[in-house]
Amino acid sequence: MGTLELPFHQPSLSALESQYLLEALEDQYWGGGQWVERVEAALEQLYQRHVVVVNSGTSALHLLLTLLVERGDEVIVPTWTFTATASAVVHAGGVPVLADVNPSLHLSAEAIEALITPQTRGVIVVHYGGVPAPLEEIQKICEHYHLWLVEDACHAVPAWYKGKLCGTFGIAATLSFHATKPIAAGQGGAIIFSEKDYAERARLLRRNGIRRLSNQPWLYEVEALGWNYMLSDFQAAVALAQIERMQETWSQRLRLALQYTEALATFPELEPYPCHDPNTVAWHLYPVFWRGTTADRRDLLLQRLWRRGIRLGVHYKPLHLHPAYKPYIREKQQFPTANQAFQEIFSLPLWPDMPLDAVDQLLCLLREEIKSI
Ligand SMILES: Cc1ncc(COP(=O)(O)O)c(C=O)c1O
Structure with missing residues (x-):
């Protein structure tokens, strides 16, 4: 009986990942510092939007949804997705409404429309496998019913819908840098925002809601109750190499x-x-x-x-x-x-x-x- 040793997935390692990782180690900062900023700058260049890097795609979804969801709000998500797309809605205080998918396993305008109630606030579309969902019809239905649109673009780096990069269609999008993803850094994620105010709020909340006082930098104030969703510079260094490649x-x-x-x-x-x-x-x-x-x-x-x-x-x-x-x-x-x-x-x-x-x-x-x- 023939065998074939073939893993389901293996991240691509080149000299660049090793070089950047070593540089991040030798910097001896090790928290989320200049390497995180470099990843944000590289993604801002790519998406032409405001980018906040966090420590997983799950954290990205959760943090984003805490900005968009009020208790009891309904958010339509495809049933054909990874659990984080929907569990993040629950953790943000909302109710995920599972929708059946079309034959290409994406949300459709028809499925969304059938599930809308007075409590519906938004839709999360997933570009399954990296194939763009039918964004035009989904955008139209969201505009018609005044719903926000989020793209869970964790599979879609890079993917294009009608010549435009996926991740730039809704109010925001999320990415994952999990080991199996197109930009692999072990763990990691990012939120791509269309609005600067949301990005600034997310930046505050990802580091426990802490703001350093500019005139007394040894002190800080807890301005909001957040989480520690920071990515370390090690992971950011690997992510940066992956983005460049x-x-x-x-x-x-x-x-x-x-x-x-x-x-x-x-x-x-x-x-x-x-x-x-x-x-x-x-x-x-x-x-x-x-x-x-x-x-x-x-x-x-x-x-x-x-x-x-x-x-x-x-x-x-x-x-x-x-x-x-x-x-x-x-x-x-x-x-x-x-x-x-x-x-x-x-x-x-x-x-x-x-x-x-x-x-x-x-x-x-x-x-x-x-x-x-
Ligand atoms: C569609 C989708 N959304 C969200 C996530 C969560 O990303 P992470 O594993 O980085 O938390 C994944 C991960 O597999 C995913 O496939």
């Missing part, structure tokens, strides 16, 4: 994605996740559908492949199927598209330095196992 690692991801798509054209059992233009996608994930199967058969396939060294994943088991989200399901609410996709979907490995020939080797083993199930 983003074009290179994105091109590597794109090349692998094109290779998968080409190889899958002769693999009728598996259908690639739909995208209109591969050049606009961040390629954080490469999901495929095994059409007509069940979650049990899909899990058997993944179990067999794990035994052969290939660690495939499922993104996602939708939120409404998790016990913690039971209280947030409305009476008689149905999620037919997400339920169907959860039966059939799994993600193939895709990371910048993954060897191109691993694609064919992997698909060969996959085909062998699918035929035997």
Whole structure:
């Protein structure tokens, strides 16, 4: 029985990450200092917006939502996402309203409109896998109902919708620098704000609401009750190198994605996740559908492949199927598209330095196992 040692993900390490990390160590500051500022400056240059760096994508969502949500406010989120998109709403005092998704596993204007009540204040859109969500129709519906729009762009660095960078469409967007993400720093995250006042408030709250007194810098005042959501300079140094190498690692991801798509054209059992233009996608994930199967058969396939060294994943088991989200399901609410996709979907490995020939080797083993199930 053939095996293939292939991790699901591996961050891309070059001499630049090592150099910056060593420099940050040798600076002997080690808190969140000049390296954090350099990451903010680099992202501000990229997005042309105000950027506040924090210590995870989860913290970014939480901190942002504390600025936007009042107790009891409803926020519409896709059921097809990572838990932090919705749990952050709860931690900020709001109520997440889970929406079913369209066939490309994104929110749609139709799904949003059906869930709006007098308590609805905003929408969080997720660019699943790095494929832009239908932003134009979502923006229109938000404007029509006076709702704010946040982009959870944790997968979408970089991705473009109609030529414009994802992360620049709503009132704010969030990024993650988790080890598996396109900008990987171990942990980390950022909030991209359209409004400077929000960014300044977030900057205060991420460091326990502390403001240093300019005329007595040895003293500080606690101006608001915040959190310690600071990123350390070590992580920021790695993040900065990754941002500077983003074009290179994105091109590597794109090349692998094109290779998968080409190889899958002769693999009728598996259908690639739909995208209109591969050049606009961040390629954080490469999901495929095994059409007509069940979650049990899909899990058997993944179990067999794990035994052969290939660690495939499922993104996602939708939120409404998790016990913690039971209280947030409305009476008689149905999620037919997400339920169907959860039966059939799994993600193939895709990371910048993954060897191109691993694609064919992997698909060969996959085909062998699918035929035997
Ligand atoms: C869509 C989405 N949002 C938010 C997060 C949270 O990011 P982090 O792991 O950096 O807290 C993730 C992480 O996987 C994610 O995939």
